[in-house]
Amino acid sequence: MSDALVIFTPSGKRGRFAHGTPVLTAARQLGVDLDSVCGGRGICSKCQVSPGVGAFTKHGVTVSPDALTEWNSVEQRYKDKRGLLDGRRLGCQARIQGDVVIDVPAESQVHRQVVRKDVTARDIVMDPATRLFFVQVAEPDMHEPSGDFERLNAALADQWGIGPVDAGLDVLRALQPALRKGKWGVTVAVHQGHGIARPVAVDIWPGLYDGGLFGLAIDLGSTTIAAHLCDLRTGAVRASGGIMNPQIRFGEDLMSRVSYVMMNPGGDIEMTRVVREGMNTLIADIARAEGIDPRAMVEAVVVCNPVMHHLFLGIDPVELGQAPFALVTSGAMNLRASEVDLVAINAQARLYMLPCIAGHVGADAAAVALSEAPELSDDLVLVVDVGTNAEILLGNKTRVLACSSPTGPAFEGAQISSGQRAAPGAIEAIRIDPVTKEPRFRVIGCDLWSDEDGFGAATKASGITGICGSGIIEAVAEMRMAGLVDASGLIGSASQAGTERLQPEGRTHVYVIHDASDTGGPRITVTQGDIRAIQLAKSALYAGARLLMDEMGVDKVDRVVLAGAFGAHISPKHAMVLGMIPDAHLDQVTSAGNAAGTGARIALCNIAARAGIEVTVGNIHKVETAIEPRFQEHFVAANALPHAVDPFPELSRIVTLPNVSFNTGGDGTGGGRRRRRA
């Protein structure tokens, strides 16, 4: 009886095996990605396969119905007790006795691909650091004394070819009861990390544990902390949640928090405490809502800017507030979660923090780089993560540059007269009729425009309360397009621009978007000060991008990616009218959503991505805006809307900006004070 031909799909791997070979064994010998936790004992069902029957002309084989052995008692017991989908077999029990084509379904693959759900998500190939391994451990023998842990390691080596593993005292403490309760069979969660010397046993359960393994991808922002609870086996995001960063009470922006530490010795310790507490609260809330045992959360990846990085790690951030902006450490961090008091997850959970690129370009920018992979791009891509500080990446396969630019909080609706956070009632989109100069707008929480029927009723609950970040960008851009604001950023008077919505306020004018002051409601306007604030912010952003373009020796980019939660809500056309970003074809301006969070998820789910981003970050060339004289030149030139000198040919193709000028000599062009906001 000659060996049987076995063909695995979708990999196409094939080989000949002696009759009686278990399917799992054949898969392993061929390097086919077929999962198993129990190591072939027919109890975990992770190695399910779908054998085909009949003629497979593509492969040149015909599979007879008895190509695999009949169901044995182990397999039958599993099916009776736990159920199996039709056509599925347990790869460790079914044995080969004829030529066969065997499909490995996605859920039986360790390295399965998590297919993106929307255009802003990246595909992730699963290769988590922490996996479960069931082992049968030898019982102790007085004549050959050895520790239970030494025999556990022997079993891991013998049955899985891994280890020796390290184990913390918590795991050693749990070992003896688990072995005895599990009748010497235990499931070990082993972290085979990158960046640590030896694999680590994170936890241990008696018998076969199948309660799932989870990890947290955490985007620790200055304003909000967002966490994604990810299934480490499937890569699925089980739940997401966010809270305000409780450090806000020490300062809205990062620089004010650094100042707080400078003025209040020990203030960093307090801020470290509250951010860790906040993170624990967030994680505990998510886990409770999902019914997830804290022990099952065995990993976390945290991305954040350098100041948050230091404050989270318990390191004084004052050096980051002054040149030369020295980080304590720029490297990736491999920690035990307990080192940063993350008590809401497994006591032995591992924590990975991506490397920082520089003192102003943090692990969050590294996460954006991991998500958007400019180093793999054929065309030249500009990635802009808009926030209080903008992180900017420019690059392609040849070279990647990075800088940060102090945009300030205007893009987030702060320091804007009618500005507010993105919350129900906030104007998030606005259009101004170029003829009538009348506005119409949409508020968060309602899909109707303000001139549509039912808008009043639909927004009654929330009210119309202010303008959020994307709203103010659109407002200023629309005012420019409608000829209410000139290229210098000056708001015209009612007579100059032809609408009574332009009203004097002091020596300048405001544009009234919405006025409910007669009923005690708000009067929502765009003031000259608001325009100046937006100009400062957008000039900083543009100047940063421009500096990278200089360094790269180009005056045009092929595409622009807007990252960040805020980036997802910006209208590319309006951004370009403002001159926030360099001129590009509008089709080539896309949003990447929360790219930093996506990068964190990738690092959580794929261990190789960690080594990869560490190499990438090492190759990224950092351009320091704070000391670059051309930055100031670019900044001043970028003050005009869209720009004093740079042509915007792509923009010109779709928008013709009114050639108005309201400057009567009184007000300058706004190239005012600028201070770095870290």
Next chain:
Amino acid sequence: MSDALVIFTPSGKRGRFAHGTPVLTAARQLGVDLDSVCGGRGICSKCQVSPGVGAFTKHGVTVSPDALTEWNSVEQRYKDKRGLLDGRRLGCQARIQGDVVIDVPAESQVHRQVVRKDVTARDIVMDPATRLFFVQVAEPDMHEPSGDFERLNAALADQWGIGPVDAGLDVLRALQPALRKGKWGVTVAVHQGHGIARPVAVDIWPGLYDGGLFGLAIDLGSTTIAAHLCDLRTGAVRASGGIMNPQIRFGEDLMSRVSYVMMNPGGDIEMTRVVREGMNTLIADIARAEGIDPRAMVEAVVVCNPVMHHLFLGIDPVELGQAPFALVTSGAMNLRASEVDLVAINAQARLYMLPCIAGHVGADAAAVALSEAPELSDDLVLVVDVGTNAEILLGNKTRVLACSSPTGPAFEGAQISSGQRAAPGAIEAIRIDPVTKEPRFRVIGCDLWSDEDGFGAATKASGITGICGSGIIEAVAEMRMAGLVDASGLIGSASQAGTERLQPEGRTHVYVIHDASDTGGPRITVTQGDIRAIQLAKSALYAGARLLMDEMGVDKVDRVVLAGAFGAHISPKHAMVLGMIPDAHLDQVTSAGNAAGTGARIALCNIAARAGIEVTVGNIHKVETAIEPRFQEHFVAANALPHAVDPFPELSRIVTLPNVSFNTGGDGTGGGRRRRRA
């Protein structure tokens, strides 16, 4: 000008060097052991050398007075400020300009030898895991951003050829202030450990730190915790101290502590807490008395028996209380001291625990093996560490065996009618006149014998309060030699043995050593029960040794080493009269003092010793007494004084034991109940 011949003593290493070569450079190139902390900057003075002048016929060179350069300003400044012994030069500043013989004094050697002070101490070659390294770190550069820690690592690699080092968050936290305060020069304590993947930066100081580095060698016993504060540079024991193990309130012996855990869930946690607290108190007291900064204590080595090992690590010890006596882990432990709450030393200090040999033969026995090195012995040596449980090693270069034997607490004066701890007032030595049968004795705290003038006055303060462990051993042996006790252990009556000091008590007799009952003082006697207790203990000890001899296929050992604080006080002759130990020439029975503590000190001061003892322990063959039928046979046969069947030819040469027999049929021979005391 040809190169100069440079000869270093005492190593004898020689080589030719270009004129102008610093002595330190020449030493390094030749592999001469010449210390330096500052890396050749002329500030640490660790590289002091003594150049010779004149004719050195042995080496065939004549050294002219100008063989080394004149004092330069750095060297002169050091001498003016800190002083240098006559004839000493700084090796990093003095340069070679002629043939020269240079002596490296012991204190300038890293791997100096600590010469033993008494016969029980082992020589230790210094090679500590943690050493100081001064580095000048590059300042941060905005254009080439990197973390301070990354530049520290670069400096360590460049200036010392070590690293990259890992650093805990505490060290990262201290890094930036230290660098700036030290003007980018810092001293790092680097632990280049065995058993850890990468070197660890334990602490960091601004500028050149010269406050010393210390380590603790801790012998964690069931009854007492003893700690030696060692200078990690010189190996000197700076101070020692001890306290009672506070776990005693949960049970005097180990088995009763294990029982406490079995009966009181959570009892192990409580015992873990108190033993760690006790250790912290002990360390803090020693450090305070010596004026040592807790930060300067950067390492600890702990040795202990398996039950203490588990309780100290916070691991439930119940499995050690029952067959098969499974350890959670038998391997050596490399921990951070903070993992076991050792807060009295540096927060980042490292803790090493020696491996355990088996469930009853712990890290303390491993430390004895490290101290006594039976695996290096040409002759066959029996090492007995006497305690509540005796650990016994037998071996030579070919093979080493180990077992433990449940001797019980009798040797420590417990369960003895007049027994007490070794404290002032306790009888520690006794002689009985073979003719008059009258005793004379010595008590702890007084050098006089009881029949010498002034004894009464000298012992007035302490009184005569009882018998300690070594006292009861001598008492029983002397009674046997004086014919008051027969070979079966039975005490004769006054008429049988011819002294009124033998008095009836119930159905048996007692020997009155001291009677102060008429003045309200104690009446100190040796009872039949005491003899039986000693017989049980010594039988267990002898049977264990005998079992190892069987396994080794010998009926005689070449020498016997008595280890343990108690072992130091036992009279070899009396021990042999009792048959505690196998027959040997008395000159070949020696005391090793606190060999476990010595082993801990060796592991603390010499990193290679850790790897060595781990290999040795792996090669030691464990014999389990609890399940070995021959143990019971040996135990019964060993009940007689000195032994029922084994001849004691060496003993016979110096002592003739009276051939008496007092058995009138009433009392048995004492092979009574025996229970394991772990």
